[in-house]
Amino acid sequence: MKVGIVGIGLIGGSFAVDLRKEYRNVFLVGFDISPENQERALELGLIDKKGEASDWSSLDLVIVTVPVDAMLKVLPNVLDQISDDCLVMDAGSTKRQICEAVAGHPKRRNFLACHPIAGTEFSGPTAAHQGLYEGTTMIICEVEKTAFKLQERGMELINKVGMRVRYMNPEAHDKHIAYVSHLSHISSFMLGKTVIDKEENERDIFDLAGSGFESTVRLAKSSPDMWAPIFEQNKDNVLETLKEYIANLRDFKEKMEEGDFKSVYEQMLNTNRIKEILKGIPLTKTTK
């Protein structure tokens, strides 16, 4: 099997590692806008060769893992160049605009719209590692628009890397993922900003920070190149979650101002239910 990886960072590179382990005789071709990343991926053995124009027609599978703004242009271009028997999967954190971008493409049936719920706050080919996907969730959108035979090829890969599958439509995906992923990135970034703004002249204050702060602010290490386009593409849903988050914070603040610590207590107690809810989430394997 000849596989193209477009964007060989944490996500694409980790697929490359798993594919090499799971498929005998896999041959991995890497494309990246950054020649440094491409070179690094080759040195690390993530890919077997740097991709060239002449490779496209011979690929059996292409995984496109570029930021979601780039995805809107890259994906149709990739579809333009592949053979009729090639499957193209993406890994974008938004789905509506991406699906729209290829909706009318003559090779729409070659595309499987995917969002792997996996990753760390690190990026680039050096962050790639085996097992990133084990036990995590792959969301697939508009599966019915993909050719049966190519659906099968995609499902085989998803099973081999150890993921479970959830099918959704792109609109529902973007709405729900705003709550369970996009909002937590903003809460974390703004927490980091608040503390840095206040404390930047007293750097040793961070000596006082414990693992709780580290955990809550972890996502503020994430790449703006990846996340700014996500917030832009999912603007309406993200704004909705932000509105509700700010309203909850203001309510909590007002309760504190009024000295109503009984309500403060009850809000926290009710939210403790998150313990049960989180039991279904796979353990973080590499948070640091």
Added chain:
Amino acid sequence: MKVGIVGIGLIGGSFAVDLRKEYRNVFLVGFDISPENQERALELGLIDKKGEASDWSSLDLVIVTVPVDAMLKVLPNVLDQISDDCLVMDAGSTKRQICEAVAGHPKRRNFLACHPIAGTEFSGPTAAHQGLYEGTTMIICEVEKTAFKLQERGMELINKVGMRVRYMNPEAHDKHIAYVSHLSHISSFMLGKTVIDKEENERDIFDLAGSGFESTVRLAKSSPDMWAPIFEQNKDNVLETLKEYIANLRDFKEKMEEGDFKSVYEQMLNTNRIKEILKGIPLTKTTK
């Protein structure tokens, strides 16, 4: 050495485990408002006996690890009952009101005001474990008010369990810890609340949550019995941090509404500095 632990939960129990390892012939006496916790601590071997009124006068050291509202009453009572040669340490997450509560006590010199920056989101004696304090920070306030000989006894313990020490005054402690600890608990609780409120009729949505959400919302598992009194005692400082956090979130939201994703990008990029800052924080040992 005969040691009393008042409140044998995660914090007190973990001190008990480390003391047993580090001190030969240590004898541990456990007090707790909950007979079940006390019994459980005995079964787990955290303590050698349940504390009784007759034990107080023979103790060399007492570690008081109760919620900060209870601390204001428990601490003076403990000081009333100990011998002149006994050291009392607390572990409260606030320091100003606690120091005030014993400021005029005839045994003020027997007290060392402490805040160990350590813990997990779990509580109770079953959560206690060895090594919780290894590599973490102990903040000590008003050290000059503690008798020299007893300061030494406290420092020996702190060194033995592997902590580094930072000296601060109680007001500075409460102000800075609001940023690096109290605020992140509120941001996490409100994130959990926002997502639960929205998604509680669609529980399987949490299947879509990844390790990023899990990390950011981890502190929302924390005990309201511990945290509501902390927010109450540190109300003014916490309100200040909340005001700034909400202002930053509103600004981020406005930038998104205006379509100014260049500013959104730059705010995230600037906040990425948290990577460097966090390098000084000890690794989380038990996040799950």
